[in-house]
Amino acid sequence: MDKEEFSMMKLVPDEEQRRVFAKVFDRQTILAVHALASKGYFKVLEFVVSTGKEGHVFRAMDAAGNFRAVKIYKIETTDFKHMSKYVDGDVRFQGIKNNRRDLVYAWTRKEFRNLNELNKAGVRVPLPIASKANVLVMEFIGEKGEASPPLKEKYAENAEKLHATLVDFMARMHFKARLVHADLSEYNILNKSEEIVVIDCGQAVPTTHPYAKSFFERDVRNLSNYLNKIGIKSTPESLTEEIRAKKGEFSK
Ligand SMILES: Nc1ncnc2c1ncn2[C@@H]1O[C@H](COP(=O)(O)OP(=O)(O)OP(=O)(O)O)[C@@H](O)[C@H]1O
Ligand SMILES: [Mg+2]
Structure with a gap:
């Protein structure tokens, strides 16, 4: 087993979930997930809560045993035209280049920022915790671990x-x-x-x-x-x- 396989086993301990993960996410996504984990935002990705057309939402857990929701947007299968409609014309995100990856990264930052602004305005939303590339870490909305x-x-x-x-x-x-x-x-x-x-x-x-x-x-x-x-x-x-x-x- 090489070093990379070993760290994936720690990050996604469940074999079945690891297979899902490897199938859907590219190398850069895996690196982003590792970077966020190494900063302590979560320790393991436990299982998929939801598979949407734009991404997956995982339940994760940090070292202290707190649950987190980790939303990971897919790069290859996103609806580019659909997403562009909501990024073009947003004054906060001007000059986003015309490729899929940059658009999805902007989208992820946009969700983080929107959650922040809505929370500040007193709208109950999941509290945003961190974002990197196409990965967003936020408060897990659920009880006793159930979404x-x-x-x-x-x-x-x-x-x-x-x-x-x-x-x-x-x-x-x-x-x-x-x-x-x-x-x-x-x-x-x-x-x-x-x-x-x-x-x-x-x-x-x-x-x-x-x-x-x-x-x-x-x-x-x-x-x-x-x-x-x-x-x-x-x-x-x-x-x-x-x-x-x-x-x-x-x-x-
Ligand atoms: N913070 C959270 N805590 C708990 N569960 C969550 C959280 N965020 C999302 N989920 C779960 O994941 C599902 C999909 O999340 P969301 O709607 O944000 O993503 P989406 O990619 O737009 O998916 P869809 O296309 O199904 O709407 C939600 O319906 C909910 O079940
Ligand atoms: Mg939804």
Whole structure:
């Protein structure tokens, strides 16, 4: 066994998971994962929590036994056109070169930064811990090591309270962080024992982005549809109005 194989065994102790890992990630990704591990952000990648089309989310553990979520974006299979739409026009990420790797790295930094800005604005999101290349380390949202389900699977017990929380989060996003999530729905909001946590923030763009308005309208439509499903009467117009009414509370 060479040195590299040996360190992979320590990093991903489970053989089956190691096979998954080796199949999907290239050498540079493995180096980035090692670099983050050597800084102590986590010690082992335990297993895959979710395999999306854009990347994998792992549950990891640090030396003290704390869980972490590690999201690793794939380089080769990303939808370049789709991603470009959310990076071009974001004033924070100008001059990104036109190749897949640079775009995915920018996307990863973007998710880190969005999580930071949303957290500062008081929107409950996983706390970002570190990022390097296409690897993002963040707070693990779950209990006793079990990842929390999305609202799609676990409806909130108190629909009125959820409604108020969603309006509050949308107003904070828009008027305080000045960001539009751009993929908001019951799939990207986790229900951690009735605490609502917004995830998947890589695509979020500043409100100055040329498509910000249509992304915002789509988010509002998704949430409004969901509210109707759980018994709250809502239209995209009424929900927009409720968010706007909070402008004074959050505008700088
Ligand atoms: N911080 C976290 N803590 C616990 N679980 C998480 C965390 N982040 C993501 N997950 C899990 O991983 C899944 C995918 O995460 P996310 O939505 O961020 O990635 P994605 O690449 O956009 O995937 P998808 O295409 O499925 O939306 C989530 O639905 C959730 O189950
Ligand atoms: Mg998602």
